[in-house]
Amino acid sequence: MEKRVTFNERWLPYLLLGPQIVITLVFFFWPSGQAIWQSVLIEDVFGGNSKFVWFENFAQLFRDNSYAHSAQITVVFSFLVAAIGLGISLLLAVMADRIIRGATAYKTFLIWPYAVAPAVAGVLWGFLFNPSVGIIAWMLQGIGIEFNYVINGNQALLLVVIAAVWNQISYNFLFFLAGLQSIPKSLIEAAAIDGAGPGRRFWDIIFPLLSPVGFFLLVVNIIYAFFGTFGVIDSLTKGGPGKSTEILVFKVFNDGFRGQDLGGSSAQSVILMVVVIALTVVQFRFIERRVHY
């Protein structure tokens, strides 16, 4: 039986939806439309000298070494954030699932990092790893590792991965925990009776049943790594040192607002929009039907 809400007045549903639609139009469609329009122009910053150039901005991007480099960094970064984030939060969820006493306390502490804004997370981890005054940097120096993310590009990338993963762990943890708790206990008990150890029970029963949740989280994490990590990068490294942490979304900001290249920046923006639309389509087509909460 289909669930349907019926309204007595015909205009009431439109009125109720109205505010949301207005917000979506103003804050999503309008800027996107403007980005698409600006991506086919080359203009000076103040808007005085606009030239229509078809797809010259896009062609320029594909010729540009630094765009390819930025795309490469983004792929590496997203892979690390998704893999490490999902791995750690799955581990935490499996452990939290078995706790009986103090479960609420553990869950609260594990959920809390999600409430921290990305920029604040960046500053936080920046302080901990600061080459002059950071506690963790000092401890690393004590065991002989010279940590300076201002100079070393790989260390900077590692640091932003850590900060981004820390911020997102709670979200993954919650979904994994809910997924775990929706697995019928009878299946696991049956396996245990049949002699399967905890490892086999996990890999052969729990993991396959978690895979819809896992795939959903994978897509969400990739979108997060692409876009939601802007705050972390801006407050920690600003794309440096030497462009080693300049992910695509940060390059959009850098080229547009610092470099004032609005045409090129809008072209990059449009490309990213296509990427996220594709990812969302994948998610809706393959996942939505199969996830159980």
Added chain:
Amino acid sequence: MTRILLSSVAAAAVLASASTAFAQTEVQFWHAMGGNLGEAVNTLVDGFNKSQSEYKVNPVYKGSYTETLTAAIAAFRAKQAPHIVQVFEVGTANMMAAKGAVYPVYQLMADAKEPFDPKAFIGPVYGYYSTPDGKLLSMPFNSSTPVLYWNKELMQKAGLDPNTPPKTWPELGEMAKKAVAAGAKCGFTPQWQTWTMIENYGAWHNLPYATKDNGFGGTDIELKFNDPARVKFIQMLADWTKDKTFVYGGREGKSTALFTGGDCVFHVASSGSAAGIDKALGGTSKYGIAMMPYSPDVIAKPQNSIIGGATLWVLQGRPAAEYKGVAKFMSYLASTPVQAKWHQETGYVPITTAAAEVTEKEGFYKKFPGREVGVQELTLNPPTANSKGLRIGNFVQIRDIVDGELENVWSGKKDAKTALDDAVKAGNDQIKRFDAANK
């Protein structure tokens, strides 16, 4: 019903009180001077506001130079531009190319019938911001030039004479190595490395940064800073990183913390940092200021330095009557007592020769030795085509590229030649785009 009536009466009263007619015309001045520089700006603007009652200048701190410029651009596009915006020198070419957005200062002063004497300004300062035929486009405000700061205590600890700074780069290297051996955490660190180590190294040694007179002669230019002299210089600095003779402290002004914290012996930084350094280290007995070192195998005697800092650009789009207030404010800023005070309080160079002379007469340079070094460097020799300044489009991106490549050198990823060649290649791409966007 009564509640609605009461609150609407209150709202109306508030709105009515907010729209009382202004006796004064407000002039919006957006700047990027924070900290004690910001306070100096506020004092300066207060002086203008108190000196007359027709106009009120409202100084607003908008963040860094980049943030201030971005805000001004966004405001202009929304038709809510400020009257005056402070733009760093690297934005000059972009601002000049902005058709219809900028109100050139020479035109502003003429239209408002304000007295204006181009000859009163110091040559390199005026020349950087004028057209090739001498018409001033933006008002010089805070111009600086790189100077050498040194830590007297750390030199003493190394057994060196604290009152004899190094004159050449090889000398600096030797002294820095001795200081590090005696316990200093770092020998030398540069501030704004693209400006001090690449752009000013070029001017100081009479080497071009780009073709067509560093961009003064046109926009279809090519970069030339990967010459053998600079490659050798950067490679020397890269070799110095191995034993902490050279320590990289970060982009822009971040490295100054290494000097003010007492870690580094030598610091090539903006003359505008003098006041802050003085406050941090505790007086001229603890630090000294001298001319930048030079490389004797490149040039026998240094040429002259070029300015950094920022100017004030006037934006179009406001009612015509308000620009008279802007012109009066410009006159006020260029007046001798104001310039002399600004120069003394901040360390930025005085933009008029009169202000420099007055400062000298007041004995300021005796009380604060080293503050005159900036002007001396700028006026050391009549500027050549390579040392008048830079006028490069998309300069913010080009500096970012150079910053990134230099960081590759410091971290050992690339050698100096590869890095500078790559920077020139990527920079030329940026220039082509600027050229195309502004035809």
